[in-house]
Amino acid sequence: MHTSPPPSDATPESGPPPVRLGALVPLTRPGWTEAGRQLLAGLELGVDEVNAGGGIGGRPLELLVRDTAADPARAEAAVEELAGLGVAAVAGEYHSVVARAAAVRAETLGVPFLCSSAVLDALTDQPARWVARIAPAQSYGWRIYADFLLAQGHRRVAVARQASLYWESGTRILREQLAAQGGSVVELDAGALTPGELRDALAEDGATALLLLAGTPEPAVPLVRAVRADRRLDGVLIGAPAGQPELPGWLAGLGAEGAGVPFLRYLPERPGPSAVRVGEALRARLGEEPSFVAYEGWDAVAVLAEALRTHGTGRADVVRAWEGGAVAGTRGEIRFSRVAGTGVWQWAWPPVQVADRDLAEPGRFRVLHQG
Structure with a gap:
């Protein structure tokens, strides 16, 4: 597990004590580590x-990072550990089933959890006070x-689907x-x-x-190769709604075959100007083009920092921010409301694009449809 050492209390020499934030990120397999790296860079x-x-x-923010490795049980344990370390809130997580486990545990413990990147509709079965997305x-x-x-x-x-609540939910929505x-x-x-x-x-x-409703690189990459090589399927569109083609590993694994998905x-x-500035900083930090996941991480910190400044550093203070006010994020004004079927405080809605890698220049993205 990727951990940061428990922070010590302040001394007269070290200055005021930090405000602690927890971060849930998939940094090892079977988690999608590329997405985890992007998310952590944004946070x-x-x-x-x-x-x-x-x-x-005047108090510094301190980020305590925990690797979930796409494991719901590890996420639950991490939330409990972070709660014991006195974090004001927890942010992050990419995998939907993992985020759901973290959200349920955070709600039980009374720890604010701001989910940055997981999309499964119902993060909690009952309306949550402590969870926003x-x-x-x-x-x-x-x-x-x-x-x-x-x-x-x-x-x-057709959908090529692995067994998962997330993929099953996606299939139902499409159908x-x-x-x-x-x-x-x-x-x-x-x-x-x-x-x-x-x-x-x-x-x-x-x-x-x-549509590839399956993990990458396995089995998505060999499946793309198999379809691309079969002349019977020349006219078949390959799609990946979960976003696998955006990250560099897709291009590294498939080259030109990964374009047009x-x-x-x-x-x-x-x-806007904020997105351009943050994008430049993320690009320098990552050494590659930042994905939307990195922007989600930055936006999550922006929301929590504003909550801490405006309402206070207690956990109950943080959740007051879910109920009012707006924060300028990289992708628009973030404001939470209650949305049926989610169970949480939800930003409705971030901008949505359907994009692909350009067939003529796979390193470049094309926007095909704007939601």
């Missing part, structure tokens, strides 16, 4: 900038993706949205079938689009 940049501006009433609910973004498919003329869509316009979805089991078997099943079915990302059509 750390946000904390560094707050501290460069004087901290919270910056990322859009899955049903919001994936319905936009389904509308994009319909606008492109795709009425028969409902397509069915409303006369479309249909066929499911192919990415956990039981080889890439060759999936390719053959797709050719027999006649679907015009295949539409995915969801949560960025505005035109970045």
Whole structure:
């Protein structure tokens, strides 16, 4: 587990005690470590900038990072540990099932949890007081993706799906949205079938689009290769609504074969001055192009820092910020409200794009549809 040492209390020589924030990030496998690295860069940049501006009433922010490794049990244990270390709030997490476990535990313990990047609609079964989210609910973004498919003329869509509550939820959203316009979805089991078997099943079915509801690099990368190599499937669109093609590992694993695969990302059509500035800083920190996940991390810190400055550093003070006010984030004004089906305080909504890597220049992104 990636940990930071427990901070000590202040001494006369060391200055005022820090305000502690916890961070949940997937930094080791089977977590999607590329996304975790981006998320952590955004969180750390946000904390560094707050501290460069004087901290919270003269007190520095201190980030205690815990690696969830895409494991819900580790996330629950991390929330308990961080609560014991006196954090004012916990932020982060990318994987939806992990974020759900963290949200439930945080609500039970009375620890503010600001989910930056997980989208599963129901983070808690009951309305939560202590949990808020910056990322859009899955049903919001994936319905936009389904509308994009319909606008492109795709009425028969296949999904290569692994077993997961997140993938199952995504399949249901796509099926409902397509069915409303006369479309249909066929499911192919990415956990039981080889890439060759999936390719053959797709050719027999006649679907015009295949969506990768599966992890990367396995089994998504070999499946893309199998489909691209089969002349029977030349006209089939490959899509990845969960965003796998955005990060550099996709391009490294597939090269030009990974271009032209539409995915969801949560960025505005035109970045404002704040997004440009933060993007430059993230680019320097990461040594690569920042994804929307890095911006989500920065935005999460911006929200919590404003809550701490405005309302106080107690946990009950932080959650008062969910109920009113707005914070200028990199992707728009962040304001929380109650949204049916989520159980949490929700930003409704971040900007949503459907984008892909340019076929002529795979290192460049194209925006295909704006939600």
